[in-house]
Amino acid sequence: MSVDSSSTRGLTLRRVLHSRLARRIALSVLLAVALPLAVLAVLGGQVLESLDRRFASRERLVQVKTVAQQVGIRLGDARALLAAWPVEPPAAEPGVAPQDPDVRLRLPGLGQQFLQAALLGADGRLRWSTGGWPGPLAEAATALPTSGLGRSQLLAQERNGQPQLVLAQAQRADGARWLVELSPQALWQSVASGDVSTYWCVQNAQGVRLHCPAPATAGDPPGLVGTAIADRVHVGWTLPLEAEFGAGDWQFDMVQVRGPSAVLGPALTGPLVGGLLCALFGVLLASGVLIRRTLGPLQNLERGTRQLEQRAPGVRVEIASDDEFGALARAFNQMATAVDTQFQSLELLASIDRDIVAHRAVDEVFRRVLVQALPGLGASVMGLARVESARVPRLHLQWNDKAFVHKVRRSVRAMTPQEAQALLGVTGDGVWLPGEGNLSAPWCAPMRQDKDSALQALPLRWQDRTHGLLLLGWTAEPPLQRLREAAELRDRLSVALAAHQRELELTWQARHDDLTGLLNRNGLHQELDALLAPAAAQDCAVRTESRPGGTALAVLFIDLDHFKTVNDNLGHGLGDELLRQAAERLEACAPTRAVVARPGGDEFVLVLPEADDVAAITVARAVCRRMAVPFSLGGKEHFLGASIGIALAPVHGDNRTDLLRHADMAMYTAKDAGRGRHAMFEEPLDARLLERSALLADLRQAVARKELVLHYQPRVCVADGSIVSAEALIRWRHPTRGLVAPGVFIPLAEESELIEAIGLWVIQAACAQLARWRRDGVPLRRLSVNVSPRQLQSGRLMEEVEAALVQHGVPWNMLELEVTESLLVGDARSASEQLHRLRERGVLIALDDFGTGYSSMATLRNLPIDVMKVDRAFVQDLSEDPSALAVTRAILTLAQSLGKHTVAEGIETQAQADLLRQLGCDEFQGFLFSPAVPAAEFAALCRFSVQPPVALSA
Ligand code: C2E
Ligand code: MG
Ligand code: MG
Numbered sequence: 001m002s003v004d005s006s007s008t009r010g011l012t013l014r015r016v017l018h019s020r021l022a023r024r025i026a027l028s029v030l031l032a033v034a035l036p037l038a039v040l041a042v043l044g045g046q047v048l049e050s051l052d053r054r055f056a057s058r059e060r061l062v063q064v065k066t067v068a069q070q071v072g073i074r075l076g077d078a079r080a081l082l083a084a085w086p087v088e089p090p091a092a093e094p095g096v097a098p099q100d101p102d103v104r105l106r107l108p109g110l111g112q113q114f115l116q117a118a119l120l121g122a123d124g125r126l127r128w129s130t131g132g133w134p135g136p137l138a139e140a141a142t143a144l145p146t147s148g149l150g151r152s153q154l155l156a157q158e159r160n161g162q163p164q165l166v167l168a169q170a171q172r173a174d175g176a177r178w179l180v181e182l183s184p185q186a187l188w189q190s191v192a193s194g195d196v197s198t199y200w201c202v203q204n205a206q207g208v209r210l211h212c213p214a215p216a217t218a219g220d221p222p223g224l225v226g227t228a229i230a231d232r233v234h235v236g237w238t239l240p241l242e243a244e245f246g247a248g249d250w251q252f253d254m255v256q257v258r259g260p261s262a263v264l265g266p267a268l269t270g271p272l273v274g275g276l277l278c279a280l281f282g283v284l285l286a287s288g289v290l291i292r293r294t295l296g297p298l299q300n301l302e303r304g305t306r307q308l309e310q311r312a313p314g315v316r317v318e319i320a321s322d323d324e325f326g327a328l329a330r331a332f333n334q335m336a337t338a339v340d341t342q343f344q345s346l347e348l349l350a351s352i353d354r355d356i357v358a359h360r361a362v363d364e365v366f367r368r369v370l371v372q373a374l375p376g377l378g379a380s381v382m383g384l385a386r387v388e389s390a391r392v393p394r395l396h397l398q399w400n401d402k403a404f405v406h407k408v409r410r411s412v413r414a415m416t417p418q419e420a421q422a423l424l425g426v427t428g429d430g431v432w433l434p435g436e437g438n439l440s441a442p443w444c445a446p447m448r449q450d451k452d453s454a455l456q457a458l459p460l461r462w463q464d465r466t467h468g469l470l471l472l473g474w475t476a477e478p479p480l481q482r483l484r485e486a487a488e489l490r491d492r493l494s495v496a497l498a499a500h501q502r503e504l505e506l507t508w509q510a511r512h513d514d515l516t517g518l519l520n521r522n523g524l525h526q527e528l529d530a531l532l533a534p535a536a537a538q539d540c541a542v543r544t545e546s547r548p549g550g551t552a553l554a555v556l557f558i559d560l561d562h563f564k565t566v567n568d569n570l571g572h573g574l575g576d577e578l579l580r581q582a583a584e585r586l587e588a589c590a591p592t593r594a595v596v597a598r599p600g601g602d603e604f605v606l607v608l609p610e611a612d613d614v615a616a617i618t619v620a621r622a623v624c625r626r627m628a629v630p631f632s633l634g635g636k637e638h639f640l641g642a643s644i645g646i647a648l649a650p651v652h653g654d655n656r657t658d659l660l661r662h663a664d665m666a667m668y669t670a671k672d673a674g675r676g677r678h679a680m681f682e683e684p685l686d687a688r689l690l691e692r693s694a695l696l697a698d699l700r701q702a703v704a705r706k707e708l709v710l711h712y713q714p715r716v717c718v719a720d721g722s723i724v725s726a727e728a729l730i731r732w733r734h735p736t737r738g739l740v741a742p743g744v745f746i747p748l749a750e751e752s753e754l755i756e757a758i759g760l761w762v763i764q765a766a767c768a769q770l771a772r773w774r775r776d777g778v779p780l781r782r783l784s785v786n787v788s789p790r791q792l793q794s795g796r797l798m799e800e801v802e803a804a805l806v807q808h809g810v811p812w813n814m815l816e817l818e819v820t821e822s823l824l825v826g827d828a829r830s831a832s833e834q835l836h837r838l839r840e841r842g843v844l845i846a847l848d849d850f851g852t853g854y855s856s857m858a859t860l861r862n863l864p865i866d867v868m869k870v871d872r873a874f875v876q877d878l879s880e881d882p883s884a885l886a887v888t889r890a891i892l893t894l895a896q897s898l899g900k901h902t903v904a905e906g907i908e909t910q911a912q913a914d915l916l917r918q919l920g921c922d923e924f925q926g927f928l929f930s931p932a933v934p935a936a937e938f939a940a941l942c943r944f945s946v947q948p949p950v951a952l953s954a
Pocket of ligand 1: 713728729730741742743746759785786788818848849872905906907908925926928932
C-alpha cells in the first residue's frame with residue numbers, strides 16, 4: 001500500500017480550514033506582511049496628510065495672494081481707465097445716470113468698474129458729476145488733499161456702515177481731476193467666491209473693513225458657524241497700496257474650514273486600497289502554497305501512520321521531494337518495513353499461542369510455522385525436530401526450504417541412543433554447524449541443505465531438558481534482528497512443545513491410576529470400548545472365526561478380600577502399599593494382551609481379549625492363588641485373598657456397561673460363597689443383587705425397629721448328653737420376608753459398618769437373656785455369642801462386653817465369644833490382646849469354623865483360645881469322605897494337643913455323632929439335638945436335658 005506524499009489528494013478547503021497548522025501558517029504570513037503594511041499605511045497617511053496640509057496652506061496663501069494681486073490689478077486698471085478719461089466733462093448734463101450710453105462711451109468703465117464719477121476743477125469745485133453727487137464723492141473730495149498729488153488717490157470711507165471706495169485721479173496739469181466711486185462688485189469679484197466655507201475679509205491700514213461679508217463682531221461669519229477653531233485655517237496677505245494710491249496697506253484675510261485631505265482623497269485611497277487588496281491576495285496565495293506544500297506531505301504521512309496503526313500490510317509513503325518531508329517519508333518507510341516484519345513475526349507468534357490454546361496437534365503447529373516463518377526469517381532451509389520419548393525414542397522431523405516454502409516434508413524414524421543423546425545434548429543458545437558439517441549432524445537426516453550454508457540448531461527446551469530443535473540453514477550471516485526473531489520463535493515453539501507434552505501427560509494421568517500405574521476407570525472404559533468397537537469386532541472376527549456373534553473377551557472383576565480391614569487398621573500408607581503389591585501380582589498373572597486396570601478402591605479389572613470361559617477361569621484361579629499368598633506389610637504377613645467375578649462377551653453382554661456390571665455381580669457371588677474364589681456370571685444374579693441392596697436398606701432400620709431376635713442352639717456335653725451351653729444365633733424378623741437367617745444379612749452387615757451396632761445389640765440381648773434364665777433357674781453353664789472381626793477392630797469390644805455383663809449381673813465366665821480365623825486379617829496383635837484381656841476376666845474364647853481359614857500353627861498357638869469348633873463342612877462328610885474324617889481327626893488331635901476344649905457343629909446324624917465321640921470331641925452341636933430355638937423353647941429344652949435327648953452312649 002503506497003501513499004503519495006507529493007499528492008494533495010483529499011486536501012480539501014474544509015480540511016485546510018480545520019487544520020491548526022494551516023491556520024497558524026496563514027496567520028503568520030498575514031501578520032508578517034499585513035502588519036508592516038498597516039503600519040506603513042498609517043505612517044504614510046500621516047506624512048501625506050502633513051504634506052497635504054503644507055501644500056494646502058501654500059495653495060491658500062497663493063490663493064490669497066492672487067486674489068489680492070487681482071484686486072491690485074483691478075485698482076491699477078481703474079487708475080489707467082481714469083487716466084484715459086477726457087479732460088473735458090461730457091456733453092451730458094450733470095446728474096446724468098452713469099448708465100447713460102453717451103456718457104459711458106466718453107467715460108469708459110463708468111457703470112461698470114465705476115459707480116459714480118465727478119470732475120473737480122483745479123479749485124476743487126465740482127465741474128461735472130453723475131447723478132450721485134454730492135454723495136460719497138463729495139465727501140471724498142473734501143477729504144482729498146487739494147494739490148501736490150502726483151499720484152492717484154484711493155480713499156476708503158464708511159458710509160452708513162457700508163465701505164465705499166473712491167479713486168481720485170492724479171492731479172493733471174490743469175489741476176482738475178476725476179473722482180470715481182469704485183464698484184465693489186467689480187473690485188471684489190474674485191474675493192467673493194461662492195465657497196461658503198471660505199471667509200474673506202479685506203481691511204485697510206486704518207481698520208476700515210473694505211470687504212468683510214459679515215460684521216466681525218456678531219459671531220462667526222456665515223460658513224464658519226459651528227466649526228471648531230482648530231479646524232479653521234487662516235491665511236493673510238498684505239497688498240501695499242501706499243506707493244501708488246497713498247492708501248496704506250490693505251490686509252487680505254482668508255479663513256477656511258479645513259476640508260478632507262486632498263492628498264488622501266479618493267484618488268489616493270483607491271490605489272491604496274487596491275494595493276492593499278493585492279498585497280492581501282499575495283499573502284493568501286503565498287500562504288496557500290505554503291500550506292499546500294506543508295499539509296500535503298503531512299497529511300500523507302498521517303494517513304500512512306494510521307494505516308500502519310491499523311496494521312495494513314506494505315504501507316509506504318512515496319518520496320517526491322528532497323526536503324525534510326522527503327527525509328521524513330524515507331524514515332517512515334524504513335520504520336514501516338521494520339514494523340511490518342515485526343507484525344508478521346508477532347502474528348506468527350500469536351498464531352502459535354492460539355494453536356496452543358486450541359490444543360492443535362503439535363505437528364500441525366510445526367507445519368504452519370515452517371510455511372509462515374521461513375520467508376520472514378530469510379533462511380535457506382528450516383526444520384523442526386522433536387523427540388518422542390518411548391522405550392525406543394523416535395525423531396519426528398519436518399522441514400521445508402525457500403524454493404518450496406509450502407512443500408513441508410516429514411519423516412518419523414527411530415533414533416539410536418547416540419542420536420538421541422546428541423540431540424538432547426544441544427542446550428543454551430544452540431549450536432552452529434558450518435558448511436558440510438551439518439550433513440553429519442544426526443538430527444538432520446533425512447533433511448539436506450546446501451553444502452556452503454551453515455546450520456543453526458536452536459534447542460526447544462523446558463524444565464531444563466531439550467525436547468526438540470529448531471533448525472535454520474543460513475547461506476550468509478544473518479542480521480542480528482533475524483537471529484532475535486529466530487530465538488523468539490524457538491521460545492514460543494518450546495511452549496507449544498511443552499503444552500503438547502503436558503497434554504500427553506494429562507492424557508496419561510486421565511487414563512491411569514497414580515498409585516499403581518494401571519489404567520484407571522476412564523482408561524479401562526476407553527480400552528474396553530475400543531476392544532468392543534465394531535472395527536475391533538471385525539478384526540477379531542477374522543481371527544476368531546469359530547466365535548460368531550461379536551467380540552470375544554473376558555472381564556474379570558477382582559475384589560481384594562478384607563482390604564478394608566487392613567486399610568483401617570494399618571493406615572492408608574500400608575493400604576496403598578498393599579494395593580501396589582496386589583497390582584504387581586495381577587500384572588504378573590495377566591497374559592500379554594490383557595488390559596489390567598484399577599477402577600477404584602480395592603477393585604481390579606482384567607480384560608482378556610479373545611478369551612473364552614476356560615481361559616478366563618484359568619487366569620482367575622491363578623489370580624486367586626497369587627492373592628492368597630500372604631502380603632508382607634510393615635514387616636508382617638497379612639492374609640487377604642481375592643474374590644473374582646467373570647463375565648464373558650458376547651455371552652454376558654456386548655457392551656462395556658453390561659460386562660462390568662455382570663462381572664461385578666459375579667464377584668459378589670464369589671464373596672458370598674466364602675471369598676477367595678471366582679464365580680462366573682449367571683443371569684439371575686442381577687435380581688439377587690437388587691434384593692441385596694433392598695435388604696441392606698431394610699437392615700439399617702432393623703435394630704431401631706427391634707426386628708432382630710436371638711435364637712439359641714444347644715451344645716450338648718458328649719460325656720453325659722446334657723445341655724451345658726448354647727450358641728446365640730441371630731434372626732431377623734422381617735415385616736414381609738418373615739424370619740431371615742443370619743447367612744443372608746450378616747455378610748451384608750459385615751461389608752458395611754452395621755455389624756458393629758448389630759454385634760453390640762447381640763451382646764446386650766444375650767446377657768439380658770442369660771440373666772433372665774439365671775433368675776428362672778435354667779441350668780446353663782455358659783452362652784456363646786458370635787463376634788465379627790470388625791467388632792474386635794473397633795477396639796471397643798472389651799468395654800461393651802463388660803458393660804453388658806455388669807448391667808445384667810452375669811458372671812464373666814458364663815460368656816463365650818466365638819471368633820473366626822478372619823480376625824487374623826489385619827492387626828492380629830490388637831485382636832489377640834483384646835481377647836487376652838477378655839480371657840483374663842474369665843470370658844471363654846472359641847475359634848469358630850476352624851479348618852476353613854488360613855490359620856497357621858504359630859498363630860493358633862499364640863491366640864488365647866479355649867474352645868475350638870470344628871466346622872460343619874468337615875462334620876457333614878465324615879461318614880462318606882475318608883479325607884474329611886482324616887482332616888477332622890487331625891483337627892481334633894491338634895486341638896487336644898493344644899489343650900483346647902472341642903466342639904463339633906452341624907451334627908445331623910447319629911453316625912456323625914458317634915464318629916466324633918470316638919475322635920474325642922467334647923461337645924456336640926447340631927440339628928441332631930436341636931436347631932436354634934427361641935428363648936422360651938430353649939428353657940424348656942434345658943429343663944428336659946437332664947436326660948440326654950439321644951443315647952450318647954450308644
Ligand atoms: P456359626 O457361628 O458357625 O453357627 C452355626 C450355624 O450352623 C448356624 O446357622 C446353625 O443354625 C447352623 N447349624 C447348626 N447345626 C446344624 C446342622 O446340624 N445342620 C445345618 N445344616 N446347620 C446347622 P445360622 O444360625 O444360620 O448362622 C449362620 C452363621 O451366621 C453363623 O455360623 C455365624 O457365623 C453367623 N451368625 C449367627 N448369629 C450371629 C451373630 O449373632 N453374630 C455374628 N457375628 N454372626 C452370627
Ligand atoms: Mg458360631
Ligand atoms: Mg460355626
